[in-house]
Amino acid sequence: MKGILKLAYKLLVNDKAKFTALLVGITFAVFLMIAMTSLFAGVLYRASATVINLGASMWVMDPSVQTVANTIGMPDYVLDAVRSIPGVNYAVPVYSGGGLVKLADGAYQAVNVVGLDDTSLFGRPTLTQGKIEDIYGENAFIAVKDTEFPKLNNPAIGTEFEVNDHRGVIVGIATVASSGLFGVPTLYTTYERALQYIPNPRFTISYVLVSPKTPTDVANIKREVQGLGYLALTKDDFMDKISKFYMFQTGLGMNLLIMTIMSFIVGLSISGQTFYTFVLENIEKFGALKAMGTKSRELILMILFQASFTALTGYGLGIGLCAATIALAKMRLPDYAAMITYWNLALAFVMVVIIAALSSYFGVRRVLRIEPFEVFRG
C-alpha cells in the first residue's frame, strides 16, 4: 500500500504547476479563515480584559450588564449581603469606569479607571516599577504599561496629570495579562479614590468580586445572589456572556462569520477546480492503471491521499503564513487584536477537510466512471 501512496505522491508533486496552484489555493483559504477567526478571537479576548486582569473567580453584577465595559452600579447592601452568603470566602467591591485625563502638554485622553478594594487591593496588577502600598498615597494612581501606555505620554513615577480636574500622580507602573478592546489606557487606584475622582450615580459598586470557599459553593452563591435580584457568574461564564454579546448583538460576529465563509468558498473553488482539473488531465492515466489491474478502492485511496496531502500541506503553510503575518502586524500595530487559538485551528482544519473531501469526491466519481476499454481504444 505504501508503494501505491508513493506513486500517488509522485504523480501529484511532480506536476509542479498544478501542485503549486493547489497549495496556493488552500494556503490562501486557510490564511484567510484563520486571519478572520483569530481577529475575532482576539477581539473577544480583549473585550474580557478587565475580567481576565482582575482575576476574580466569581463576579456579582446587575442582571442587565452585557459587557464588562457597561457597568450598572449596585447599592452597598449588595456587598454586605454577598459577604453573608454561606460558602463565600470573601467578597470585595470594585469600581470600573471612564475618566478624562489632562496630560502635562494640555492634551486630553480618555482612560479606564479601576478602583480596587481599599483594604485588600484584590485584583491589583503586577508592578514593574514602584511599590503597591504607594497606591494609598495622596492622588496616587498606577499606570498600566500596555499598548495604550504611550497615549499617556509614557509617564514615569512622579508624573503628574489631572483626572476630571483632580490632581493625580503616577506612583507605579504595572503590567496586566491583556490590554483592553477600546484603545484607552488603564489607571488603577483605590476604590474610595475612584469614587472621589469620577462622577457617579447614586449606586457605585460596579462589581462585587467573590471568592467561594470551594467550587461546590458556586451553585449556592449563584442561587442566593439571584434571590437578591442580581446575577453571579463565574469568570468563564462572564467571559462567555461578553463573547456572546459581541457575537450575536453587535454584528461583529456575523460579519466575521461571512468573511470566514467567503474564505472557505474561495478556497473550495480554487482548490476544488484545480484538483478536479488535475484528475481530468490524468484521467487516461488512471484508466490505464485500472486496465493494468488497479482496483477501484486503490484508485480512490490514491485520490484521497493526493487531496489530503495537498490539504494538510496547505493547512500547515496557511497557519505559518497567518502566524507570521500576525507577528509582523503586531510589531507595527501594537493594538492589532488577532490571536490564534486551538478553536481557530480546529475550525480551519474542519473546513480544509471539507475542501479536501469535496475536491476528491468529484475526482473519485470521475475516475470510477472511466472504463479501461475507453483508454485501451485510445
Next chain:
Amino acid sequence: MAEAAIRATGIVKWFGEGEARTTAVKDVSIDAYFGEMLYIVGPSGSGKTTLLSMLSGILRPNSGSVTVEGADIWKLSSDKLADFRLHKIGFVFQDYHLFPRLTTAENVAIPLILKRENWSNAIVEAKKYLEIVGLKGRADLPPVKLSGGEQQRVAIARAIVGKPDIMIMDEPTASLDGDTGQSIVRFVKENVLNDKRCILIVTHDDRISEFATRILKMEDGRLIGVEKGGSM
C-alpha cells in the same frame, strides 16, 4: 504449442440500445496458445480492439465466454478480475500511456508497485527490464525525453516486468516509422515471446506480418479467416 492460453467461445459485444445498437463483435470463437504470437488484423471498425479487450478482461461481452488457463474470467468478481489483469496480463497500449511526471524506471515499475512490491526493489527490477529492452542509462529520464521507439520499448518493459503469461499489444507500430516498428516487433518475438507466454497483437501494419505465428482476420465484427504468419 500445447494448451490454450485463451479460449473465447461465441463471444458477442454490442454497444447502445434499440435502434442505436451496434454489434461490434459477432459470435467469435478463438483459441490462443502459449508460445504463440497471434495477430488480429482487419480494417478500422472491424472489432479487433473490442475483441482484444474482451480477451484481456477489460470489456465484458454480452454473451459467450472467455477462459484463460481454464478459468472463465468473466465469472470473476471485479476485484478478482483486476487481480487477474495485474498478474496474468501485460498491456502495451496504442498511445503507450506512460506517466510523464514519473521517470522511465518508475513507469516500468508500476505493475510491481501495484503488486505491493517494495518501491526500491521494484525500481531495481524495472532497471533490469529497461536494460533488457535496450534502454540502459535511460532509467532516470522522463518518458518525454525519449523517442517514439524508445517510449514503445518502455511500454514493453512495463508490460513484461510483472512476468505475465499473456501480453496484449494494441497497434504497437502505429506511431512508429517502418524500421522502428519492425525492430520493436522483432525484439518482442525474440526476447519476450517464449513457450510459457502468449502474445496477442492488434495491428493494421502488414510490414510486421512476418513475425506472426498465426493471423486472425476480422471484418464487420466477424472472424473471416485464419492464416499462418508471414502470409498477410
